[in-house]
Structures are given as C-alpha cells and as structure tokens.
Amino acid sequence: MQRSMGSRHLVMIALGGVIGSGLFLSSGYTISQAGPLGAVIAYGVGAVVVWLVMVCLGELAVAYPVSGAFHIYAARSIGPATGFTTAWLYWLCWVAALGSEFAAAGILMQRWFPDVPVWIWCLLFAGVLFMVNAISARVFGETEFWFSMIKVLAILVLIVLGGAAIFGFAPLSDQPREALFLSNYVTDDGLFPTGLTGIVITALAVFYAFSGTELIGTAAGETKDPAKNIPRAIRSTVLRLVLFFICAIAIIAAIIPYDQTGVTDSPFVTVFDYIGVPFAADIMNFVIITALLSAGNSGLFSCARMLFSLADEGHAPRVFSRLTRRGIPLIALSVSILGGLASLISSVIAPETVYLVLVSIAGFAVVAVWMSIVASQFFHRRSFVRQGGDVSQLAYRTPLYPVVPILAFVLLSISMVAVAFDPNQVAALYFGVPFVGLCYLFFWWRHGRRGARLRPEQVRAAEG
Template identity: 40%
Template sequence: MAQSESNQVKRELKTRHLSMIALGGSIGTGLFVASGSAIATAGPGGAIAAYVGIGLMVFFLMTSLGEMATYVPVSGSFSEYASRFVDPAFGFALGWNYWFNWAITVAVDVSTTAIVMHFWLPDVPGWLISMGFLALIFVINIISVKSFGETEYWLSLVKIVTVLVFLVVGLLTIVGIMGGNGPIGLKNYTTGAAPFVGGLPATLAVFVVAGFSFQGTELIGITAGESATPETSIPKAIKQVFWRILLFYILSIAIIAAIIPYTSPNLLGASVDQVAISPFTLVFDRIGLAGAASVMNAVILTSVLSSANSGMYASTRMLWAMGGSGFAPRVFQKTNNRGIPVAALLLTTLVGAFTFLTSIMGPHVYQLLVAASGLTGFLAWLGIAVSHFRFRRFREARTRSE
C-alpha cells in the first residue's frame, strides 16, 4: 500500500550498523550465562554439536531472509513477505506474533536490568530501576533511527571486545601461558562421560538453549527498509555475521569446556542473578583477574540493554508496517518528521511497562514472559522459512513466464 511522505521511515542505517545489529542481537546472556548450563547438560561435545547445528540453521535462515530483504527492502519485512508470497492471513498472524515476541522481550529485558543492577544496588527497588531503563530505551528510539543504530553499534562493540578478550585469555590459559597451573590441554573433554554426556536426548535439550541464544539474528530483515543501500549492505552484513557468530559461539564454548569441567556445579547453576558463577567469570577468575564478577556484570548489563534496544526498534517497526498494510489500526502507520512511528513506540513502551508486574507478583511472571518470548521467536523463524519457500516459487514462476 502506498504511504504518504508523513508516514515514511528514514533510510539512515549504514552497513556498519546492520552488521553490529545482527551480530550484537545474538551475543547476549545466552552466551555469557546459559552456555554454562549447556555444557553441564550435554558435555563439551554435545554442547558444541548443538550450537553448530543451530548455527547452520541460522545461516540458512539468514540467507533466506537476506534474499527476500534485498529483493523487497521494506521495514517490518516478515509480515510483508508473508502477506505477499503466502497469504494475507499468514502475514497478519506472523506480524502480530513478531510484535508480541519483541514487545515481551523488552519487558523481560528491563526486568533483567533490575536483577543485574541488584549486584551493585541491592537496596534500590527493582521497579524503579526497570522504569529508569525503560525510559532510557524509549528516549533512544524516539530521537531517530540513527540514534538507535549508533547506540546498538557501541553496545554490541562492548560485547564483541569482551568475547575477543575471553578467546585470547582462554587459549593462553589452555596452553599454560596464563593461569599459573601449566598447560590444561583438552583433558576435560574426556573426563567422566565426556565428550557427549546424556546421549542424544541431552544434546537435543541443548538445541533449545542454543536456539534461544541465536534469536535476534533475524533483526537485519527489519532494518532493510531503513538501510541506505539495502541491495549491497544486507548481503554483506549477512555474510559477515554468520561466520563471526559461529566463531564466537563455538570457540567460546570450546574454551569454557576445556578449562571448566562439565561436572562443575557452578556451570549448571549459572544464571543472570548469579553472575559470580557465569562461565566467563569462572575463566577470568582462574587467571586471577581482579573484579571479574563486576566486569562481567557490566558486560551482561550492556547485553540486556542491547537486546531491549533492538526489541523496541523491531516491535515498533513491525507495528508501523502492519498499520500500513491494514493489519493494525492506521494510527500506528503515522511517523513524525524524523521518521519515528511514535504511536507504535508508545504502545510498545506501555507493553514493556508490563514488566512492573514481575516486581509485584514474583518470579513466576518473569519466567512466563521468558517462555512466551522464546516460543514466539521460534514461530517467527518458521514463518520466515515458509515465506522464503513461497518466494522462491514465485521467482521461478516469474522467470518462466518471461
């Protein structure tokens, strides 16, 4: 549907923004925290196999999405592709599912900031911290799309630098240059039932954890409509992101498994509110890095903010796109003179404020939000795959007719 100039978004995102958005979207608490439980559950071999499997699946997903995003570079791409190549009803369902996915993720993330900040500010009410961070994310997204892109770029850079430092430190520890205990080698890969602990069922269980960790890579499809040069920047970003993600995840897990035995109770107990036993913290502690817990807590905080920032952007752009296609009230299609869909942003922020219920009703609400976010994310991936299948049939039919 044609849109008036007042309803257009701005093409201000550059290739460097797109690369960091997709890369940073998948490097977060899933790597910094949940990777420990993956190793404890399936052992070194099972964890690596699961993450490689999901990584390959994400590669096919990204190339599928990239092909559609290059051919039809629109903001809120999933809903548009599903409507155009499958069925309008499918586009309606996929669009609202994806909006709900990231709107709930924003709620989960701002709740998590309260948990993380409790490490430094144990006496400050959690709802107050959550409200402050929600306001910060709102301000970043209402200024301009460039403001979002720059913020995401620098937040992602912090995470990437942390992983790179970890990889270097970990490799030096394994060969005995750091740590003071001589070479470690790969002896933990054959400890007990390793490398594959629990057999196929355990490895399949880790597939779910790995899938949650990789969710967010599809964000690059949402950015296509605001990319300055989507026909070149989207394919370039996708090619770069896949190898970097696979390298970061697989090498990180391999190093953790080599240094910390899968039998360590700290790996299974790692969680956001127990940063002192994050697998990254355990490795840094082993070499005597002072303040390892504080450093990792700060990195986890940037990860959560990055996820919330991306979630706010993705959900508002999806709602804006659905407003233009008639799948949502027309008011959500309207943008201000900076190309920001203000009504969509306000609604998403209000849904994010739902996070305050987690402070009032206890941890069960938080766990429910996490589960809902994960499920809707997998449904979005399935929708992208179905849309691409129909897209290729459309292209083939068009080629034959020409």
C-alpha cells in the same frame, strides 16, 4: 521511514540482538545439559541453521526492503493470515524479552547500589532506551554499534586469554596454571555424558541464543542501498557469530568441568577468575548489563517496526503507522515500551501464570518466525520462477535452492518436537501452539479467509 543506516549498523544491530544473556549466562546451562563436546556441536548446528535462515532472509530483504518485513514476506508468499500471526508472535517475543531484560539489568545494578530499588533501575533503563529509539534510526544504530562493541570486546578477551590458559599460559593469574588442553572434554561418562539426546533437547535453547540475527530484515526499510548492504551484513554477521559463539563455548567447556556449569553464575566470570582478570565479577556485571540493554534496544526497535508495518497493512489500528518528522513510529514505539513494562510487572505479580505464558510464547516464537522466513523464501522463489522471472537477475539469491529452505525447515521442526521431551521447555508448546491458532482464527474472523493483500503502493515502495 528514512534510509540512514549502513552495513556496520546492520551487523551490530544483529549482534546486539543475539549476544546477550543467552551467551553470557545461559551457555552454562547448555554445557551442563549437552556436555562439553555436545554443547560445541549444538552451537555448531545452531550456526548452520542461522546461516540457512539468513541466506533465505537475504533474498527476501533485498527483494522487499520494507520496515518490519518478516510478516510482509509471509503475507505475500504464504498468506496474509500467516503474515499477521508471524508479526504478533515476533512482537510478543520481544515484549516479553524487554520485561525480563529490564528486570535482570535492575537486579545486577544492585551489586553496586544495593539500596536503590530494582524498579527504579527498570524505569531508568526503559526511559533511556525509549529516548534512543525516539530520536532517529541513525542514533539508534550508532548507540547499538557501541553497545555491541563492548560485548564483542569481552568475548574476544575470553577467546584470547582463555585460549592461552588452556595451554597453561595465564600471565594475569597469581597462581601457576597447568595446561588443560581438552581434558575436560573426556568425562567419566565419555564424550557425551548426557547422550546424544542432550544435544537435540538443547537445540531450542541454542536457537533462542542465536535469535536476533533476523533483525537485519526488520531494519531493511531504513538501510541505505539495501542490495549492497544487506548481503554484506548477513555474511559478516554469520562469520562473527560462528567465531564468537563456538570459540567462546569451546573455551568455556575446556576450562570449566561440565558438571560445575549451570545458570546460577556466569561462566564468563568463572573463566575470567581462572585466568586472573582483576575485578572479573565487576567487569562481567557491567558487560552483562550492557548486553541486556543492547538486546532490549534492538528488541524495542523491532517491536515498533512490527506494529508500524501491521498498521500500514490495515491489520492493526492506523494510529500505529503515524511517523514523526524524523521517520520514527512514535506511537508504536510508545505502546511497545509500555508492553515491555507490563511484561515486567507480570513477572513480579503473576510469575507462574501471565509471565510464564509470555516467556513460553517468546521461546516458541523465535523458531516459528524462522520457519516462516524459510517457507516464505521457498514459495517466493517458486512463484517468481512460475511468473517467468529470471533468477540470475535477482540482486541477491539464496544458494542451493530448494535444498537450503527445505533443510532449514526440517531442522527447525525437529527442534520444535524435541522441546516436548524437555520438562523445562515444554511450556513453549503448551502456550505457543494455541496462541498461533488464536491468531489465525482472529484474522479469519476479522478479515475473512482471503484477508487483505499488500496494496499496490506498498508493493511499489517495497520494490523501489
């Protein structure tokens, strides 16, 4: 692997993985389920959990800056079976996401090219993302930077113009707009029209919307000066997410009555129409396609690094660890893109069986991987101190230990339990929990209960 990415690449890779359909499309679902104020609170809680997870990730990523690192943290700090399971959960998560993002982008392209079949766009987008990832890590980082910039600009426009419209100032609109202020927050059923349970039930959807921040850890092995750039990227990412997500949700909830939101239309289109942005639907169609391709770009990068890392440890076929002269795991990348296309095919051929299982495990995987990260940090720090390590000598350390990892684990566990009470999301538990069990059983059958630890040269490479 070549360390060719800087802090700005890491920030935009994380934002690229996070800012996607979860904000541009699914935020309407969150508002309808939790109510206006409830949605803002739900995203606020999500931002807190993201910060808790990220500061845990920061300590691990600086201590062991290896590519595809989540499962290595878990393997070293908890156990090799947990590392193995974490890796396959995360790989399958992004493979399922790739399929859905290709399909969604292809469907959106039909707005302008109705005679071109969706599958052609899917193959075209898959080919473009494959080439971007196959050239070099720096080309991937630069592409993701500009992909993400488009999404960030769209959000900033919504925050600035939407915020002005709330106070009755909408210069782009050909109709006068009255000042709404926070009138939509007080519904006929009070501040929480769906009750406090609506906030808890939407927690998993909110966490899924924030998923992708952990990509900073995946890219740690290809980052210049990890001790400096990883903490900087974490701070910048969390601050931007709080600004973009919470401000955007607050403005959307203030302009659109909660009972008129949902998943059929993008709330961004509704707000842009309200404030008078010309060609709002076409602009947002372009932005959403960019967002989908950006998330797919980050996801494909992550998939390839996970397979490479698994193979490097001996937990996947060794062929996946082969690198090109530019440091790209091309075979792992090829298998990952094929997995994404297989997921896409299953969404058409078997949407109620195979694809349902994939998507359910993907939703479960996000929270499960975050739980493994905070648990890894807890055990890593404890082991470090027990072996006589000086915490003050750590290049980056998680603050308020052990409160931060324990609080994060508890909040993530609560969100898992809450899923059982939402019929739209309960499939995540039905398929996610058995999948985890099967991964553990397979690992123990293949490698024994003790499994394989990191080899000495891997440890030296990580620490160096």
